[in-house]
Amino acid sequence: MSDFAIEIEGLTKEFDGFKLDNVSFRLEKGSVMGLVGQNGAGKTTIIRLIMNAIAKTSGSIRVFGMDNAENEVEVKKHIGYVSDDDYLVVTSNIKKYAKLFARMYENWDQALFEKYARQWELPPKKPFSTYSKGMKTKAMIALTLAHHPDILLLDEPTSGLDPVARIEVLDILRDIVSDGNTSVLFSTHITGDLDKIADYITILINGKVTESMAIDLIEDKYAVISGGMSGINEKAISRAVGVRRGAASYEALIERKDIPLFGNVDVRTPNIENLLTFSIWGHRSDTVDLDKEGENNG
Template sequence: MNNIVLEINELCKDYPDFSLRNVSFSLPMGSIMGFVGQNGAGKTTTIQLILNMINRNGGEIKIFGLDNVQDEQKIKQDIAVVFDDTYFVENWKVSEVEKVLKGFYNNWSSTLFNQYVKSFHLSANKKVKELSKGMKMKLMLAVAMSHEARLLILDEPTSGLDPVARDELLEILGNYIADGRKSILFSTHITSDLEKVADYITLVDDGSIFYSGTKDDLLESFYIVRGGPHDLTDSLKEKIIGLTTNIAGFAGLLPTSEIEHLAPEVVTETPTIDEILVSISKGGRNHD
């Protein structure tokens, strides 16, 4: 059995003021992939194309080995999507959410839904509008998980959540993929969450893929470098991504392969995902 859950090849989408260009990446089964990039980089467009909400100009998307357009109805029985806010009717009670939605899914389990409602401490008689943002997120996850979705797509689910609620969400996601048969595409601006749970990172910048691979490989591929004004040679300047300079010196992102050529006075630090993202958003050479 193919262990690739989501496979995207040469995906393109053109708008008057933005283009998604030749986007390719794949998500292995049983893993969490962080999908990151600054606002307007193409994350939401890519997710909309995966869900066949908009038409593409080129490329191919396969989910569970099936074409996402030709086999859309079959695929959507086995995927779930959680956005940054609920679109359930505000006056629905938690129990009514299940009554309305369970008819759409062949694999819906009322037993599972009730288990999640109980474990998430959701009151079945509370209305959606009475729930906190964190509780609404848990309700959306309960719905997503109650039909045993094999691919869970999250678009900014932790936005606006307090640290405790975010930590609870990450624990839920870790438990969900623990059987090795489910996968998560996790789009978020809170990259510290991805450092805790992601196996893979796909980083999109201005409509193109800058990096797609394991999280560990990404973090090991670069260093943050800092030095004084006299340490910044013309050669080094060409190699640094997201170079910033001031009267005290410079800082930026440098591929690990270039570290051996640095002057001893230059300080190197292991970057965070956030620092990598900020550096590439400022521009500079591309990562091969």
């Protein structure tokens, strides 16, 4: 069996007006990968392709070494899927759904399911129509975890949740991944969701992977520099991943090895959000105007 939970090579999917272009990355067994990008970058498309919900145009997707479409049943025994778009029929209830899952999954653990349902206060017989968005997400997580998946595909599970529900769901996910046995692909555009969870990050911009790396290596590879516009080195700045320019100052994400090119600048360690936002700005145009950004934000 493969050492990787998921291996994606040259994955391409073409829609009208959008192309997921030659995406490749690998998810190690027992690790957590954050799949980040703006809305519409292609995160959900990748997860739907892994689930064989939509057909790829080209490339390969292997789950534990098996082709995801040719071995769909075997592959899906290992996968737990939680998305923002729920599959809960409003007139049904979680008790009934637990029966369906028990029927379909060899490793279904009724005791574990009941434990989660009690812990998260999910009324077993009340129809899903009475559940809040947060309760529906917790219901899907309870159903998913109770069949002991080896891989969790989380497609923006915190999207649309109120702050309290979001923190509760993230706490649950942190508990799950802390054992290190479950491989997780966590798609989100909220980079804060990945704090203390993710081991790896894959950045997706306009359907292309711009970076896929271990989070620990971000600070070894990249740096955020800032300085006055008067001292900017235009030749060096063209090597930056992304730049924000203001009237008097600028910020840029650069490769750490390029720091000497910039002379006297302030240097700080980037986080996941810096990596994502500067990558987006770098692809959107050469620069982003700091003043305009400030006006927009203010």
